[in-house]
Amino acid sequence: MKILIADDDPLVCQSLQVLLSREKDMEVIATAHNGAEAIASCQSTLPDVVLMDIQMPVMNGIQATRQIKQDWPEVRVMMLTTFQDEQNIRLAISAGAEGYLIKSIEVSSMAQQLRTLFSGSTVLDADVLRRLTQPEKDELKKLTPREKDIVELVAQGLSNREIAEELFISEGTVRNNVSVILEKLQIRDRTQLAIYYWRKS
Structure with a gap:
């Protein structure tokens, strides 16, 4: 895994x-000290x-x-910052970041989270996400028990294949269920779905 550090x-x-x-x-191939250098x-x-600081x-x-994300959508971006406020979290995710970690995290944990991100999953710090506003409880009633199980596993960062293995269903079934869940909740993507889960937990 080739990593760029921007701080x-x-x-x-x-x-x-x-x-x-x-x-x-892992191989750190470059460092940058501002956003322009990172680009x-x-x-x-x-x-x-990219391990990306905010400020x-x-x-x-x-x-x-x-x-x-506009120029190289295949590049995964992990925010690594001291900021835990809701505005920065929302702005970072809206910009396309697939991960959001706080700098106090242990390096061993960070390395594992980077692997998770690199594999295609979303990585969102639970403590940060709990700062977000709780959604309406009625929204949860739209989901079946199986759909709720899938939402929980998505929020834990599992891929469709891992969810399929966990629930003993096919990967295609998971994919279809995720699409239905996103439609039911009017949520854009898996990252937003993970945020939805942590908001209500």
């Missing part, structure tokens, strides 16, 4: 580079995952994420 604190970049490089399946690095290195000079992480 305006050189010490943070250096520390993460050293620690993540110890993981056998330029994506163009020259095309990383698999940076020149261009912040949310602006950079939006541009990166």
Whole structure:
């Protein structure tokens, strides 16, 4: 997994580079100190995952994420920040970030979350998500028990294949159920579905 680290604190970049490089399946291929540098690095290195801070000079992480996802939609973006407020969470996800972690996370846990993100799943810090406003309880009545089970597993970051194995159903059935759930709840994608789950938990 090729990783780009974008953070305006050189010490943070250096520390993460050293620690993540110890993981056998990870390589930090570049660092950037603002959003504009992150975009330029994506163009020259095309990383698999970007670890993106929010508050940076020149261009912040949310602006950079939006541009990166527009130009290189296959690049996965993990926000890594000290900000836990609802506005930044919503803005980051709206910009296209597939993950949102707080900098206090242990590096071993971060490495595992990066693997989860790289595999195609959404990674959202539960403590952060609980800060979001609770949705209307009546919305939950739209879901069948099986659909509620699937929502819970999506929120845990499981892929369709993993959900299928967990519930002993086909991957196609999971895919169809997820589409029905999104339609019922008028939710755009799996990331928003995960947020929905954590809001009501």
